Amino acid sequence: MTDRFSPSAGEQALANVRVVLVRTTHPGNIGAAARAMATMGLRELVLVAPRRFPDPEAVARAANAAPLLDRARVVGSLGDALNGCTEVVGLSARPRVFAGRVSAIRDAARSAAAQALHSPVALVFGTEMSGLSNEELARCGVVATIPTDASHGSLNVAAAVQVACYEMRMASIGGEVWHAPRFPAASHDEIERLYAHAEQTLAAMHFLDPRMPRRLLPRLRRLFARAGLEKEEVNILRGILARIDQVLARRKGR
Amino acid sequence: MTDRFSPSAGEQALANVRVVLVRTTHPGNIGAAARAMATMGLRELVLVAPRRFPDPEAVARAANAAPLLDRARVVGSLGDALNGCTEVVGLSARPRVFAGRVSAIRDAARSAAAQALHSPVALVFGTEMSGLSNEELARCGVVATIPTDASHGSLNVAAAVQVACYEMRMASIGGEVWHAPRFPAASHDEIERLYAHAEQTLAAMHFLDPRMPRRLLPRLRRLFARAGLEKEEVNILRGILARIDQVLARRKGR
Numbered sequence: 230m231t232d233r234f235s236p237s238a239g240e241q242a243l244a245n246v247r248v249v250l251v252r253t254t255h256p257g258n259i260g261a262a263a264r265a266m267a268t269m270g271l272r273e274l275v276l277v278a279p280r281r282f283p284d285p286e287a288v289a290r291a292a293n294a295a296p297l298l299d300r301a302r303v304v305g306s307l308g309d310a311l312n313g314c315t316e317v318v319g320l321s322a323r324p325r326v327f328a329g330r331v332s333a334i335r336d337a338a339r340s341a342a343a344q345a346l347h348s349p350v351a352l353v354f355g356t357e358m359s360g361l362s363n364e365e366l367a368r369c370g371v372v373a374t375i376p377t378d379a380s381h382g383s384l385n386v387a388a389a390v391q392v393a394c395y396e397m398r399m400a401s402i403g404g405e406v407w408h409a410p411r412f413p414a415a416s417h418d419e420i421e422r423l424y425a426h427a428e429q430t431l432a433a434m435h436f437l438d439p440r441m442p443r444r445l446l447p448r449l450r451r452l453f454a455r456a457g458l459e460k461e462e463v464n465i466l467r468g469i470l471a472r473i474d475q476v477l478a479r480r481k482g483r
Numbered sequence: 484m485t486d487r488f489s490p491s492a493g494e495q496a497l498a499n500v501r502v503v504l505v506r507t508t509h510p511g512n513i514g515a516a517a518r519a520m521a522t523m524g525l526r527e528l529v530l531v532a533p534r535r536f537p538d539p540e541a542v543a544r545a546a547n548a549a550p551l552l553d554r555a556r557v558v559g560s561l562g563d564a565l566n567g568c569t570e571v572v573g574l575s576a577r578p579r580v581f582a583g584r585v586s587a588i589r590d591a592a593r594s595a596a597a598q599a600l601h602s603p604v605a606l607v608f609g610t611e612m613s614g615l616s617n618e619e620l621a622r623c624g625v626v627a628t629i630p631t632d633a634s635h636g637s638l639n640v641a642a643a644v645q646v647a648c649y650e651m652r653m654a655s656i657g658g659e660v661w662h663a664p665r666f667p668a669a670s671h672d673e674i675e676r677l678y679a680h681a682e683q684t685l686a687a688m689h690f691l692d693p694r695m696p697r698r699l700l701p702r703l704r705r706l707f708a709r710a711g712l713e714k715e716e717v718n719i720l721r722g723i724l725a726r727i728d729q730v731l732a733r734r735k736g737r
Contacts, residue, residue, distance in 0.1 A: 265642055270632035293636035324661040333658035374660040376652060378524035382547035384645065388519055391642040392649050398630060404587035406628040407578040 239402035242345040243270045246397055248390060249310045251277040251365060252356040260290030260298065261387030262354075267294035269394035270402070274301040275310040275351075290387075307353070307365050316341050316350040319361050319369030320393060322383035330371045334396050337373035342400035352393050354386055415463040423463050423470075424450065430470045433477050493656035496599040497524045500651055502644060503564045505531040505619060506610040514544030514552060515641030516608075521548035523648035524656070528555040529564040529605075544641075561607070561619050570595050570604040573615050573623030574647060576637035584625045588650050591627035596654035606647050608640055669717040677717050677724075678704065684724045687731050 236244070248266055253259050259282060263274055274297060276282055282303060291298045304310050311317055318337050332340075341350045353369055355361035360383075366372060375384060375392050384392070415423075428446060431437035437445055490498070502520055507513050513536060517528055528551060530536055536557060545552045558564050565571055572591050586594075595604045607623055609615035614637075620626060629638060629646050638646070669677075682700060685691035691699055710716075 261639065261642070264636070264639060267635040268631045268638050268642075270635070290639075292639070324663070326664055329663065331660065331663045333660045335653070335658055372663070375649070376656070376658045376660050377522045378652075381521040381524070382518070384522050385515065385518060385544075385546070388515070388522075388642060388645040391638065391645055395629070395646050395649075398632075399589070402630070404589055404630045406587045406630050407585070409578070409583065409585045409626070410580055 237402065238346060239342075240270060242342055242401045243397060244272055245345040245349050246271050246341070246394075247273045247275055247310075247314065247349060247351045248394070249275045249277060249307070249351050249353045250279065250386070250390075251307055251310075251353065251361060253279045253282075253386065254357045256281045256284035256287040257290045258357065258385065258387045259284075259301075260287035260292075260294075262390040263287070263291040263294040263298045263301070265387055265391035266394050267291075267297050269391075269398040271394050271397065272297060272300075274298070276301055276303045277307050277310050278305060279303065307368060311351055311353075311368065313349050314351040315348040316344040316371065317353060317369045318351065318371045318373045319353045319366045320355070320389055321360055321366060321372050321374055322377065322389075323360060325363060325366060325372065332371065332373055334373045334375050334393055335400075337371050338393065338396035338400040340371070342397055345397075345401070352390075352397070354390060354393075357386055412459045412461060415458040415460045419460065419463050420453070420458055423458075423467055426467055426470050430473050430477075434473065491656065492600060493596075494524060496596055496655045497651060498526055499599040499603050500525050500595070500648075501527045501529055501564075501568065501603060501605045502648070503529045503531060503561070503605050503607045504533065504640070504644075505561055505564075505607060505615060507533045507536075507608075507640065508611045510535045510538035510541040511544045512611065512639065512641045513538075513555075514541035514548075516644040517541070517545040517548040517552045517555070519641055519645035520648050521545075521551050523645075523652040525648050525651065526551060526554075528552070530555055530557045531561050531564050532559060533557065561622060565605055565607075565622065567603050568605040569602040570598040570625065571607060571623045572605065572625045572627045572647075573607045573620045574609070574643055575614055575620060575626050575628055576631065576643075577614060579617060579620060579626065586625060586627055588627045588629050588647055589654075591625050592647065592650035592654040594625070596651055599651075599655070606644075606651070608644060608647075611640055666713045666715060669712040669714045673714065673717050674707070674712055677712075677721055680721055680724050684727050684731075688727065 248271060250259060250262060259276065259279060266274060287298060288295050318341050344350050353361065355365065375389060377383065427449065428437065432439045502525060504513060504516060507530065513530065513533060520528060541552060542549050572595050598604050607615065609619065629643060631637065681703065682691065686693045
């Protein structure tokens with residue numbers, strides 16, 4: 230639907246979203262995070278004091294998103310990473326005593342997406358072992374958390390980036406997805422002729438008592454109404470009925 | 484909130500959700516998928532003809548979810564994996580000509596979560612390179628797709644498992660998350676005394692013209708109303724004002 234030469238407002242908002250990874254330990258996670266961002270239409274990655282970067286493992290896990298990794302900015306402090314951002318969302322799995330606004334990521338993404346229509350926003354993710362420090366989190370106006378089964382550990386950092394970027398996309402652009410191709414629908418009268426044919430054939434097979442058709446035909450109508458019949462499907466079903474008619478006629482003829 | 488000894492209906496529904504990975508190539512992805520499931524409260528993993536399993540790389544990436552990996556069932560065919568399931572959701576990034584019901588994962592998860600209250604359901608994920616085959620997808624009553632920026636590749640399989648399990652949890656249990664602890668709120672009269680004090684001190688500092696207070700005080704009221712003041716914060720602010728009062732008095736005294 231989207232014209233590639235004029236990005237929608239939602240796409241422009243996603244281009245305003247910066248993903249900031251703080252002191253990431255494993256380069257594989259940086260690569261996987263880049264891939265997660267790219268699949269959701271995010272482009273801007275900032276790395277605060279990564280332990281190993283650049284690194285071939287990051288490139289391998291980034292797959293198609295290697296260009297995003299090439300453009301990633303490496304900075305020394307979280308403050309440098311956040312320059313210019315008007316909304317900063319820090320992800321945290323653990324409860325923190327001094328957190329201000331805390332929301333589930335779905336709500337935080339809605340607010341950040343609205344802000345990103347006008348100015349840069351950041352999603353900030355901490356280190357693998359312990360997340361963001363309290364000092365880092367204090368720089369985040371909003372603390373967002375991904376609902377989890379707390380008894381079973383926390384998400385891998387790239388998995389958290391995937392969920393957060395997915396929610397940013399859902400909030401900015403919505404859940405438009407591909408549709409299965411539609412084939413021409415059968416018309417009302419084509420469908421009624423199918424039912425008439427079916428009734429006749431089922432009676433000829435003695436599967437249907439024409440004086441007591443109560444349950445069978447309404448059930449068949451319900452089933453096919455739910456499915457929404459196409460022209461070609463009506464033709465297939467009538468072909469099957471016609472073949473049964475032939476078999477019955479031959480047997481009768483014997 | 485939840486009593487661990489009596490799981491909620493939503494938790495029981497999640498226990499009814501089977502994740503099926505078909506012909507997974509990299510054992511690291513199996514481990515990461517297990518971790519993704521565990522964080523969202525899913526327990527049952529079935530592997531159809533995995534290339535390498537068990538494998539130490541799977542255990543490493545599973546982190547805390549290694550027990551879930553130990554319990555994983557390995558089967559030879561997708562049919563075996565789906566026995567007993569009343570709703571089968573196949574994940575597909577690519578459009579398919581013969582797909583029946585196609586939905587975004589959020590809608591598919593709502594429907595599957597409702598079904599899982601009563602009977603087993605499956606989420607089915609294909610191989611890394613090409614996803615589910617058309618024959619495999621034909622066994623899935625629902626095709627679900629994760630909205631993506633199609634020009635930037637598809638999600639890693641474990642990342643797709645993470646998003647799908649997250650949506651299953653949101654649909655079953657909702658987005659309940661930890662809250663920052665609340666400290667005792669300031670009362671209306673405490674806050675009004677703060678504003679009275681502030682007005683007095685700001686006037687004494689000649690920052691506020693008491694005959695023209697129009698913009699400043701309403702702005703301050705608006706700011707603090709948005710924040711929702713706590714008792715201790717009122718005390719801190721009044722302490723600052725009192726300190727300013729002292730400084731002013733001393734200067735005047737000189």
